[in-house]
Amino acid sequence: xxxxxxxxxxxxxxxxxxxxxxxxxxxxxxxxxxxxxxxxxxxxxxxxxxxxxxxxxxxxxxxxxxxxxxxxxxxxxxxxxxxxxxxxxxxxxxxxxxxxxxxxxxxxxxxxxxxxxxxxxxxxxxxxxxxxxxxxxxxxxxxxxxxxxxxxxxxxxxxxxxxxxxxxxxxxxxxxxxxxxxxxxx
Numbered sequence: 001x002x003x004x005x006x007x008x009x010x011x012x013x014x015x016x017x018x019x020x021x022x023x024x025x026x027x028x029x030x031x032x033x034x035x036x037x038x039x040x041x042x043x044x045x046x047x048x049x050x051x052x053x054x055x056x057x058x059x060x061x062x063x064x065x066x067x068x069x070x071x072x073x074x075x076x077x078x079x080x081x082x083x084x085x086x087x088x089x090x091x092x093x094x095x096x097x098x099x100x101x102x103x104x105x106x107x108x109x110x111x112x113x114x115x116x117x118x119x120x121x122x123x124x125x126x127x128x129x130x131x132x133x134x135x136x137x138x139x140x141x142x143x144x145x146x147x148x149x150x151x152x153x154x155x156x157x158x159x160x161x162x163x164x165x166x167x168x169x170x171x172x173x174x175x176x177x178x179x180x181x182x183x184x185x186x
Contacts, residue, residue, distance in 0.1 A: 017108065020080065021068065023116075024102040026095035027080040027088065028068040028133065033106050036063045062139040064104060064114060068092070072129030089131050093121065096133075101140040113140040 021030040040057040070088040073081040082088055095102065096116050104114045114137035123131040 019105060019107060021066075021107050022103075022105045023092065023135075023137075024095040024098065026092045028070060028092050029080070030107055031067040031069055031132070033064065033066040033109075035109075036065070037061070061141065062112070063117075064106070064112065064137040064139075066106070066133075066135050066137075068133040068135060070131050070133075085129055085131065089121070092133065096135065104137055112137075114138060115140050 020027055022028070038060045040060050042055045042057055044053045044055060046053070070085045070092065072085045073083060076082050079091075080088060096119050101113050101115050103111050105111045117136040117138050119133055119135040121131055121133050
């Protein structure tokens with residue numbers, strides 16, 4: 001019987017797709033992460049009716065909750081593995097407190113454009129050289145007012161009203177006399 005630690009050659013593995021966890025290029029170790037979403041359901045209940053009607057209003061915004069940490073390392077190898085974890089911690093705090101959306105890259109998931117809802121950084125004296133972050137991100141999505149794929153409703157309504165105006169003017173306009181048709185009136 002094989003175990004999860006045995007890797008079969010020539011078969012794709014989740015380890016092949018693993019990447020470093022970052023938020024706006026600020027790296028961190030990720031202890032745990034969760035993703036929450038679902039459907040927005042509105043249930044309608046009617047007087048004198050036995051059965052309700054559940055209406056699907058679309059997908060809920062995704063929410064990502066992660067437990068990240070920064071820890072001291074024996075030597076300075078790169079921007080995450082440092083002898084002074086505070087530099088990594090401060091870089092992550094700066095990224096989390098920057099206004100606007102950012103890119104969240106979790107180790108086994110595709111990058112997501114998110115905004116920081118809140119975070120909590122915890123340092124304990126008994127665990128020197130170590131801090132944890134509990135972070136909640138919300139899916140950024142697209143602004144419906146500036147989405148280039150969306151129809152310009154103001155222009156559509158203006159064009160439709162102009163078309164109706166033109167049609168009314170053509171209908172109410174007096175008929176123009178026919179000149180030079182060569183017809184003889186009796």
